[in-house]
Amino acid sequence: MKGVKIGFVDVGPQAETAWITETIQKAAEHHLLLNIHDGYRSTGLSRTWPNLMTVEGIRGNEHFPTAEHNCTLPFTRYVAGPGDYTVCYYDKRLTHTTHAHQLAMAVVSFSPLQWIFWYDRPSQYHGEPEVEFFREVPTVWDETRVLNGRIGEFATIVRRKGDAWFIGTINAKEARTLKVPLAFLTPGKSYTAHRYSDDDKVATATKVAVMTQSVNSATTLDVPLLANGGQAIWLEPLKN
Secondary structure (H helix, E strand, O other): OOEEEEOOOOOOOHHHHHHHHHHHHHHHHOOOEEEEOOOOOOOOHHHHOOOEEEEOOOOOHHHOOOHHHHOOHHHOHHHHOOOOOOOOOOOOOOOOOOHHHHHHHHHHOOOOOOOOOOOOOHHHOOOOHHHHHHHHOOOOOOEEEEEEEEOOOEEEEEEEEOOEEEEEEEEOOOOEEEEEEOOOOOOOOOEEEEEEEEOOOOOOOOOEEEEEEEEOOOOEEEEEEOOOOEEEEEEEEOOO
C-alpha cells in the first residue's frame, strides 16, 4: 500500500487537531502518502511532513461550482497550499463551466494528486483528443508564474516542469480575449504550443478543439475565452 485517503475530519477542536497532526506524523513514519478530505484545509503541515500530498478543504468539482468561484480560488484557498479539486471531467452535471475550463484547472489548481474520474466512469471516455493534456500535465512543478488575474473574473497560471511549460487560463461570466506573452520561455529556443480550447463546432461531447503552432519567447498569444470557458496550453520544446 502506497498511501491512504481519510475524510470527515473534524476541524477546530483541540483533540481533533492533535489527532490529525499525529496521524500525519505516523503516516510519514510508515512511508505512506496521505490525502485528507472534507473540511480540513492546508495549514502548512506539508512543509514538515511532505508525505501529506494534498487536502480538500475546498468546494471542489464534485459540487459543480460556478466559474466565478473557480476564478476566486487562486487568490484565496490556493494561497494556503495544495487543494484537491476533485476533477469530474465527464460528469453530465458539469454545466457551470466548459470542458476547456476544466482542462485549465489542472494547472490552476495545485495538487500533487489528481485524477479525471471522480463521479465519472472510465466508460464515459470515447477517445476525446484533448485528454492527452491530462496525460502530459505534471502534478508537481519547478516554477510557477501568474500572468493574468482579477478576483472572480479570470486567471492565467503558468507552471514549468523541466523544459516543458503548461498554461491554464480560466474565465468567469464575461467573454473576453486575454494576451499571454511567452517571454518566460528560453530565448532562442522554439516550442510547439498544443492548445486546447472551447469550440462548439467540434464533433465530440466535450466540444474541445486541439491545435498546434510554433512559438518562442517573442510570441504573444491571443487567448479568446467563452463566458465560463477556458484554455489549456502545453508548451513542448522542439528537439534538435
